[in-house]
Every structure is written in structure tokens, then in C-alpha cells.
Amino acid sequence: MKNLINLAVKNLTRHTKRTLITGIAMAFGIAMLIWMDGMLRWADNESKRNLQRYEFGNFIISTKEFKTDRKNYPLNFMMDKETIRKVIEIAEGLGCSASPRTGFISLLSFNRGFGLPYVLMAMDPEKDSRVFSLKENILTGKYPDPEDTGVLISSVCSRELNAGIGDFITIETRTRYNTYQSIDIKVTGIFNAPDPVVNRNQVFITRALADSQLQTEGTASEIVVRSPSGENEPFLSRMRQGLASAGLEKDLVIETWQDLGSDFLAISQTKRGGSRIFMLLIFIIVAVGIINTMLMAVFERVREIGMLRALGMSDREVIWSFILEAAGIGFIGSFAGVLLGIGLDAYSVYVGLDFSSLFEDMDIGYRTGSVFYNEWNPDMMLLGFIFGILCTVLVSILPARKAVKMEITDSIRYI
Amino acid sequence: MATVVCRNIVKNYRIGADIVRALKDVNVSFEQGEFSAIVGPSGSGKSTLLNIIGCLDKPDQGEVKINNIIIKDQTKKALADIRRDHIGFVFQTFNLIPVLTAFENVNFVLSLKNSGSAAENRGITMKMLEEVGLKGLEHRKPLELSGGQQQRVAIARALVKEPALVLADEPTANLDSRTGESIMELMMKLNLNKRTTFIFSTHDKMVMEYARRTIDLHDGMITNDQRKKP
Ligand SMILES: Nc1ncnc2c1ncn2[C@@H]1O[C@H](COP(=O)(O)OP(=O)(O)O)[C@@H](O)[C@H]1O
Ligand SMILES: [Mg+2]
Secondary structure, three states: OHHHHHHHHHHHOOOHHHHHHHHHHHHHHHHHHHHHHHHHHHHHHHHHHHHHHHHHOOEEEEEHHHHHOHHHOOOOOOEOHHHHHHHHHHHHHOOOEEEEEEEEEEEEEOOOOOOEEEEEEEEOHHHHHHHOOHHHHEEEEOOOOOOOOOEEEEHHHHHHHOOOOOOEEEEEEEOOOOOEEEEEEEEEEEEOOOOHHHHHHEEEEEHHHHHHHOOOOOOEOEEEEEOOOOOOOOHHHHHHHHHHHOOOOOOEEEEEHHHHOHHHHHHHHHHHHHHHHHHHHHHHHHHHHHHHHHHHHHHHOHHHHHHHHHOOOOHHHHHHHHHHHHHHHHHHHHHHHHHHHHHHHHHHHHOOEEOHHHHOOOOOOOOOOOEEOOOOOHHHHHHHHHHHHHHHHHHHHHHHHHHOOOOHHHHHHOO | OEEEEEEEEEEEEEEOOEEEEEEEEEEEEEEOOOEEEEEOOOOOOHHHHHHHHOOOOOOOEEEEEEOOEEHHHOOHHHHHHHHHHHEEEEOOOOOOOOOOOHHHHHHHHHHOOOOOOHHHHHHHHHHHHHHOOOOOOOOOOHHHOOHHHHHHHHHHHHHOOOOOEEEEEOOOOOOOHHHHHHHHHHHHHHHHHHOOEEEEEEOOHHHHOOOOEEEEEEOOEEEEEEEOOO
16 A cells, blocks of 8 residues: 555656646635635624624513514504513513613605605613614714614615714604604714614614604513523523513513524525535536546556556556545645635634625625624534545546556557 | 466457457467567567467467466456566566656565565565666666666566566567667576566567577467577
8 A cells, every 4th residue: 555655646746737736726616615614604603693782682572462563563562661661670680681672664864865764763772782782883973872862873874865973864754653753853873783684774763762752651662682691591481480470471472583583594594505505516626627637647647557457456456546646636635725724714704805895785695794704614624624535535436447447458559 | 387378379359340360279388487589570469479478368269377377267356466476577668657766666566566574675676676787776767767778677677576477578679779689688687597487579580589489470370489409
């Protein structure tokens, strides 16, 4: 075996360029694989984090009626002040943070422009900032005070309305009693959250302002709860117990962020399938490269192979010598691929890739900002390395067998 | 005891609708230590006969025995082992492995045998290269050697495993006559030293002179078989 390995290594030096080109092609494929995987993982996990940090917390408590119609933000199934107080008390008793919110479907306009649909979210700035991370994403202006009378809009909204800090925008919506209401509010803050759904759809006012302008009178349609650990359990089950012992379980329901984000989670599953197809494609390209290179090697050495077989080298040994040679290319390619992958990963982990010019307003289905980062993925590096070598070994069997297919007498006469 | 026995060898090649009768009932034996030439014009069947004796090809009819082993009954793998253990080849084109040095070319064939330690094999290889007059050139690659030197490496490669039989198909055809002569002298010397059976083919008068036995082959038939008086 040692002599075969030696022969294989020497054979790799016959056409250094060809070996390198095949190796580089492979390295490129494997590096892309590692890189894409790290990025998709980040996007996936970041999306899950953002679902919690910007949309759903860990779980949301609302009335049963509200739950069934939540997409339409109904205003006739609110929780009253007393219920809200109890629920928050229970949640905070468990160490969780809880924030009541009410969403109003609205049209926003500025300077005689047409109304653009947004959800006007009424929240308690102090409580809300303990549940959600929006406060960290203020671009200009300020995050609302509890008694603020201004509106916090997203950078997307600011651009669409062409309105900035200090401008008064017109919000057309309905009050809790379904009467039409149009209010002019000063923009006091602009945020840019990493969750595109929030960026594109939500603007924020205080509950105090909603109470006075939209007649909510201390009610709210949902209470978002965030656990101190970030995990649902054991807080979820304790919350259920708490609601039950307060006699609230008949009217209220709890939905977890996984229930609420199930659309996204399902899509993220299929995206993973998609990335596997991408992997497969890369490896088909690698396989074609290896088979091509090895077939060339076999054909240019017909006479030598004939001679070695004449001198008693068995067919198995000949096949092995070619497989080992391919494995050598596989090793070079995989090793370089992992190195390159680490480099690309590192760039994406520390610097990130700004896709904002590419898909600023495009929905690519991830709840992330337009700067994409990577997660380190040592398991994928190992997998890519092993898979790369295995793949070359596997596909090289075909050309290697070709080497012993010819009759020895024909190979010796071969010109 | 005869090293090689060929009995009633017939070999036909089919080229499209035509049948080329390359060997027509060839009977010949070679004793151990013989130094024989198969002589005949191009196309007379020399290579075909050597290939059959060398277990590279099977006759359509007839039987070949090497060291009393009946070749017909052997599997592919067994044939490879027979070639590895008993037969050395030298060809007109040297067919050395260009990425290996002279030393490695010879040593590689020895290592296929899986006998002896690596150190022992290296010693044997060095001795063999010395015997073919390549001392000091063992680290050269084939392209850094002249044609005659390359053929010497090929001879060393054929002989290093101490085969019972060495087959050389027109070993001097690619060499100038002076180099050819030195190659013949080398083979003769090795034949005497090791009592290895040599069978070579040629159509060169000068080369024939070296043989102690000359077998004339014409159109696939032996027309003359004569031994020189010692
Ligand atoms: N593989 C082959 N296929 C077809 N014909 C062949 C083959 N090998 C040899 N022949 C034919 O058999 C005859 C003998 O060839 P060969 O043994 O090579 O002669 P020599 O070595 O004496 O020149 C020639 O007519 C040659 O054309
Ligand atoms: Mg010939």
C-alpha cells in the first residue's frame, strides 16, 4: 500500500496545473458550501431570535376571540384593565417581563400623499422595552417616553412617506368603538429594526396616547411575555397555572412564538431542503471535474499501465493507485476548501455582507436585516472535508476501472 | 526441466470480417537458462508468441506451461501473480514511469511482490541498478536518461524480482546499433550470472548473433530452430 500511495502522490505531480485546477474547483465548491451553510444558519437563528425580540416575545396572551381573528387586529375583543393588571402581575411574579399592546390598522400619509397601510401599535414604552428590543434600534430622534405624544416610525416608513423627525403625519384609523378617527402626530423617532416585518408594517405610539385619542381606556388586545431565560419553559406552564388559579383560563389563551411564527418556521424548513439541493449541485460539478481529470490521467498512461500489469501489478492495485490519486486531489481540494471556508466564514462573522442594495425592499423570507452574518459551523467544515474526500474516492472508481478494462496486449501496443 | 512449454499454439485475430492467423500450430520449449532469439520479419507473429508465453494473451488453441503451471486454467488474478513472480518483460518502448526515478521504477516492481522488508528491497534494487551499469544515476528520472540507459532501467526492472523467465520484444529496436549491442551484452551477462531464461524477438541480424538458439518464425509458423554449438 505504501508503494501505491507513493506512486499516487508522484502521479499528482505529473500535471501540477491540472491537479491544482481540479483541486481549486473543488475547494471553491466546498468553501461555498461551508459559507452558505454558515449564513443560512445565521439567518435562520437570527430570524428566530428576531421573531422573539421584535414580534412575539416568548408567548402572547389574548382573548380567545382575538386569537381567532388576530390578523385583522379586531378591537372588540380587548382585555380590560383589571385583567391586564392580573396577567402582568402573574407574569412578573414568574420573573418574566410583560407588555400589553394594541394594534390598529391604519393609513399613514404626509403632505397630501396617499395613505399607506401600517399597523399602529400602542404600547407602554417602559414595559415594552423590557420585552422587545426596538429601543436599541433608534436611528434618529428618540424612543417614546411613557407620556409621549409623538409617533415612532421605521426608516422604511420615513422613506415611503418622505417624512422626518418633527414632521406631522396623518394617521387615519378607527377607535375601539369603530368610529373613524384621523390624528396628526409628530414624528419623534425613527427606528430601523433587523426584522423586516416590523420595519415595513409597524409604527408605535404610547398606550396613553391611544387611550386619549383612540378610546382604548386602559384596555389592550394582547400581552406579550418574555421569559428571563429566553426559553418558553418552565414559564409557559407556570403561566398557564397562574391564569387558571386567577380564574382567567376560560377567557384567555396563550400562543407561543413558535405557534405564531409557524409560517416562517415551515418556510425555513423548506429553505434548508433547498440548500441541500445546492450542495448536491456543487458536488455534481466536483464529481464531473474529478472524473474528467482521472479519465485524462488514465488515457495518457495506457502504455504504462499495460507495462505495470504485464509486470504483475494486479487490477486491484492499479485501481487503487488511481483511487488514491483521486483521493489526493480530494484531500488537497477539501483542505483548501475548508481553509477558504473558514476565511469566508470569518469575514461574514465579523464584517457581514451588506445586501441592502440587492434586496432592500424584497422579501426573501428571513426575519433579518439586510446585512447578513455567518455563524461558525465547524461541523459543516468537518462534513465538507470528509464528504469532499469520500466524493472523490467514490467517483474515481469509475475512471480507475477504465484503466484495467483494456487488454494488456492492447495497452502495450497503444499509441 | 523446461521452463516454458508451448504445445500446438494457434492464435487468430479477427479484424472485421477478416481473420488474421497470427500463429499456426506453434510447438516450442525453452530450457532453463537458455538465451534464445525469435527471429522473423514484421508481422510474422513474434510479439503474439511472446505475449502468449508471457501470460498476457491466451491462445485460441493449444497449451502453455510455465514452470509446470498450466496457464489456461488460471484466473486473471493468478495470472497477474504468475507474471509478478516468474516473468520479466522488456519492451521496445521502455515504458518507464516518468514521475519515478530510476531507482523507484525498479523498486516499485519489487515492492509489488510483498516479500522482504523495505530496506532489503532497497538493497536489492541498488544492487540490480549497479549490475545494469546505472550506479550513480539511480536518482534520475527517465527523461534525464538516454534511450540506452532507459532500457537498462527496464532490464533492471524486469530482472530485479529474479524471474525464471525474461521476455524481451525487440529490446533494441529503438536504440542505435552500438547501444543495442551493449544492451545485448548486458542481457547475456545477466543470463550467465543468474541462469535466467531469456527469450527475445528481433529482426536485426546483429542482435541474432548474440543468441545461442535461433527460432525462425514465418507467417505464424516455426520454420527453423537451431542451437549454436558452445
Ligand atoms: N491485437 C491485434 N488485432 C488484430 N491483429 C493483430 C493484433 N496483434 C497482432 N495482429 C496481427 O497478427 C500478425 C502478427 O502480429 P505480431 O505478432 O505483432 O507480429 P510481429 O511482432 O512479428 O511483428 C500481424 O499480421 C498483425 O497484424
Ligand atoms: Mg512485434
